[in-house]
Amino acid sequence: MSIIEAQGLHKAFDDGTVAVDRVDFEVAEGEVFGFLGRNGAGKTTTVRILTTLTRATSGQARVLGLDVVKHRSEVRDRIGLSLQQAALDPLMTGREHLQLIASLRRMRPARRTERMEELLTGFGLTEVADRLVATYTVGMRRRLDATLALLHGPQLLFLDEPTTGLDPQSRRALWSFVRTYRQSGGTVFLTTQYLDEADELCDRIAILDKGAVAVIDTPQDLKKGIGGKVLTLPATPEAREPAASVVGETACRFTDGVLQIDLPAGDDVLPSLLKRLHDSGIPLTGVTVTDPTIEEVFIRLTGEGLERRTQSDGSVAAAALARTVGTGRGGV
Structure with missing residues (x-):
C-alpha cells in the first residue's frame, strides 16, 4: 500500500525560481523513505507540499489516501511533522508545549497525561520538562519537537533534516527512535543531507538534484549500480x-x-x-x-559531493523509546 503518492509535483515561486521540478515517487507503508540532497535541492519544499503547508504550482499528491489540497485538515490530523526549524515558544516549558498540542488535538485527559509521560521519558526530557524552552540546548529542542509530532500517535511521520546541528548523543537517540518507530509499523519520510544517515536508516532513497529526482532505489542497489x-x-x-x-x-x-x-x-x-x-x-x-558509497552514487548523478558526517549507531533509553512508539500510534 502506498502511504504517499506524488505525481508531477512542481513548485515555482513568483521570482521564477523552480524549487520542485515535476517530481514523481511513491512511499510504501512501513518504510523509511529518504530524500537526499544538498541545501536548496527541494527537500523542504517537497515536505511542505506533502504536509499541506504549501500548495504545488501543479501536479498532485496524496497522503494516506487523501488529496493534500482537498483534504488538508484530515491529512494534518493523521500525520506527524518535525520541521528543520522547530516552532517552539522560548517562554513556555516543554510540558506546556505538550499540553497545548494535546488540547489542540482534542486528546482525552487521561490519555493525554499517560502519553506525555511516555514521550518525555522516551526522549530523555523528564528532568527538563518544567524548564523554559529558552534554556534548552539545540538537541533538547529537536527532541521536544519530535515529541510534539508524535503526541497523537501518527501513522506517518515527516522528519525534515532532524539531526542538523545535534550533538552525538542526541543524534544517536533520534536514529534509535526512527528504527523503533518503523519497527512498530510507522512510516517515515526523512529528508537529510548526510550520506551515512541516509545509507544507515533508509529502505529507499530518492536523490534530488536541482529540484528533480535523479534516481530512486535502495541504498544497496544504488551502490551496486556503480x-x-x-x-x-x-x-x-x-x-x-x-x-x-x-x-x-x-x-x-x-x-x-x-x-x-x-x-x-x-x-x-x-x-x-x-x-x-x-x-x-x-x-x-x-x-x-x-x-562504493552513497557519496559516489551522488557524485556520479549530480557531479557534486555532499556533506559528510560520521554518526555511530546507538540508543538512548531504548526500552522507553520502544514503549513510547509501540503504544503511541492511534492513541488519540
Missing part, C-alpha cells in the same frame, strides 16, 4: 590530470585533498593500474580500496 570498487589516495589537485590520462576523465575525482578513482570490476586490474599511476608521477602513499 560497479567496481573505489581507489582513494591523498593527492594534490595537480594529480587529477595525470590520473585522468590513465583511467579516463569520468573515472577520477578530486575533492578535499583526496583523489578517488573508480575501479573496473575484477581484482586483477589493481596491480597494473597502480603501476601506471606510479609511472605517471602520482605518489601512492595512503592508498585504500573500498566498496
